[in-house]
Amino acid sequence: MTPDDRLVTPALRSDDGAAENALRPKTLKDFIGQDRVRQQIDVLLSAARKRESAADHILLSGPPGLGKTTLALILASEMNTPIRVTSGPAITHAGEMAAILSSLVEGEILFLDEIHRLPRPAEELLYLAMEDFRVDVVVGKGPGATAIPLQLPRFTLVGATTRAGLLPSPLRDRFGFTAHLDFYDEKDLSTVITRSAKLLGLIIDAKAVDEIAGRSRGTPRISNRLLRRVRDFAQVQGGNVLSHAHAMAALEMYEVDEKGLDRLDRAVLTALIERFNGGPVGLSTLAIAVGEESETVESVAEPFLVRNGFMARTSRGRIATAQGWTHIGRTPPADLAATPGLFDTPDIHA
Numbered sequence: 001m002t003p004d005d006r007l008v009t010p011a012l013r014s015d016d017g018a019a020e021n022a023l024r025p026k027t028l029k030d031f032i033g034q035d036r037v038r039q040q041i042d043v044l045l046s047a048a049r050k051r052e053s054a055a056d057h058i059l060l061s062g063p064p065g066l067g068k069t070t071l072a073l074i075l076a077s078e079m080n081t082p083i084r085v086t087s088g089p090a091i092t093h094a095g096e097m098a099a100i101l102s103s104l105v106e107g108e109i110l111f112l113d114e115i116h117r118l119p120r121p122a123e124e125l126l127y128l129a130m131e132d133f134r135v136d137v138v139v140g141k142g143p144g145a146t147a148i149p150l151q152l153p154r155f156t157l158v159g160a161t162t163r164a165g166l167l168p169s170p171l172r173d174r175f176g177f178t179a180h181l182d183f184y185d186e187k188d189l190s191t192v193i194t195r196s197a198k199l200l201g202l203i204i205d206a207k208a209v210d211e212i213a214g215r216s217r218g219t220p221r222i223s224n225r226l227l228r229r230v231r232d233f234a235q236v237q238g239g240n241v242l243s244h245a246h247a248m249a250a251l252e253m254y255e256v257d258e259k260g261l262d263r264l265d266r267a268v269l270t271a272l273i274e275r276f277n278g279g280p281v282g283l284s285t286l287a288i289a290v291g292e293e294s295e296t297v298e299s300v301a302e303p304f305l306v307r308n309g310f311m312a313r314t315s316r317g318r319i320a321t322a323q324g325w326t327h328i329g330r331t332p333p334a335d336l337a338a339t340p341g342l343f344d345t346p347d348i349h350a
Contacts (some may be wrong), residue, residue, distance in 0.1 A: 011345065024070045024197045025253045026077055032195065033188040033220070040069070041187040044177055045078050052329055056176025057080060057130055057157040059115075061164035065221030066181040067159040069096055075158060083109040088117035097122035098137060098150075103127050106153040115159035116166040123171055130157055130174040133144040183218030183307075186210070191228055192220045195244070202231055203329045207244035215251055217304055229254050258329065259308065264292065268301045270328055272320045278319070278333065280317030 013212035022063060025031045028038050028045075041058070058075070058224075060068040076083035084104065091097050097118075112118070129135050133152040159175065161167060174176070184192070190213040197204040204227075212230060216223040232252035234242045255263045271289040272279055281300075287294040302318075305311040310324035325332035 010144065023199055024073065026074065027287065028074055028078060031070065032191050033184045034181055036045040037071075037181060040177065040179065041075070041097060045075065048079065054081075055156045057174060057325070059164070059167075059172065059178040060158065060160045060176040061163070061182065062181030063085075063219070064162055065181065065219040067220060068181060069111070069113065072109065072158045073159065075156070076109045079107065079109070079156075081107045081109055083111055085111045085113070087113040091118060091122050093119060093332075094121035098289065099133050101125075101135055101152055101155075102150055104153055104155045104182050108153070109156045109220045111158045111160070112160070113160045115171075116163050117162045121143055123168070123265060125284050126157070127170055127174065141183045175251050185218070186213045187215050189213035189218070189220065189223050193223050196227055200227075200231070202227075202242055203240065204242040205244050208242050208247040211244060211247040211251070215256050215258065215260045222260075226251065226254075226256065233342070258305070261310075261327075264290070264296075265305060266328070268297055268319065269305060269324050271319060272311065273325055273328060273330055278325065278336070279319035280314060282317045286318055
């Protein structure tokens with residue numbers, strides 16, 4: 001067997017999307033991290049199985065890549081029920097929502113990703129469906145319109161959102177259980193990477209695992225993506241083991257630094273410090289400086305930079321912290337300690 005053969009298995013010949021699906025755990029026992037959430041969901045499902053009824057509606061919130069979709073699929077597997085998968089943006093009007101709800105079978109799980117982006121009419125249709133398991137189908141138009149109640153089978157709605165604050169209270173309060181998923185620590189990410197490497201048929205050095213975990217931004221999805229990129233690099237180099245040297249070289253080539261910052265993160269931080277002397281500067285001005293849309297900077301780069309203490313959002317605009325200055329190799333100003341902190345007054349966008 002050649003070195004290349006050791007790294008090319010049927011699982012590896014599939015595209016990244018298929019590979020990511022293959023790496024998803026199938027049971028709560030196999031789900032790594034989020035221990036408290038797993039325990040809570042386990043109790044909820046066990047009670048539902050004993051009652052031989054559908055589980056309560058569940059809302060999963062948290063940043064992207066932490067396992068909300070995976071948990072929804074696990075719920076269906078644990079309850080041995082079918083699952084219907086859709087998303088808020090895919091439903092454009094109440095009629096589509098009514099059609100989905102009326103086609104559900106007893107005990108089925110309806111998974112609504114990005115549920116905060118549901119259109120208002122469809123959202124309001126859910127209120128009655130979640131509480132009373134029925135929808136009112138309107139027949140006709142104008143004064144002659146008639147609402148015909150349609151009874152629904154008992155189902156479980158699993159909603160996932162990255163922005164729980166955008167959910168209206170009437171919808172949020174109808175969920176029987178709300179779980180918030182937190183970022184992973186490096187120990188759990190190392191376990192995720194080790195498991196994924198085994199499933200992909202890879203041999204990986206422990207130091208390489210730790211290196212990937214340290215640059216994964218606390219997110220299993222990123223861990224698995226970086227693992228596949230290190231695998232690609234090792235395969236091209238002809239190695240039969242993913243070594244620490246492979247990991248270092250591959251991550252440097254893909255512009256992921258030791259703190260997990262990628263090209264866009266460093267561009268934003270560098271522009272803030274070198275072009276605007278550390279700020280404060282408005283979001284739109286900063287976005288123009290790095291040649292990106294404001295929404296991209298705000299939703300992709302900024303959360304990680306703020307969460308890790310490289311940048312702060314203040315009422316006057318974005319500012320670089322002392323840690324941010326140091327990270328790009330610049331000496332922070334002497335008076336930086338007197339600048340507003342991370343939790344100052346609300347930020348501005350221009």
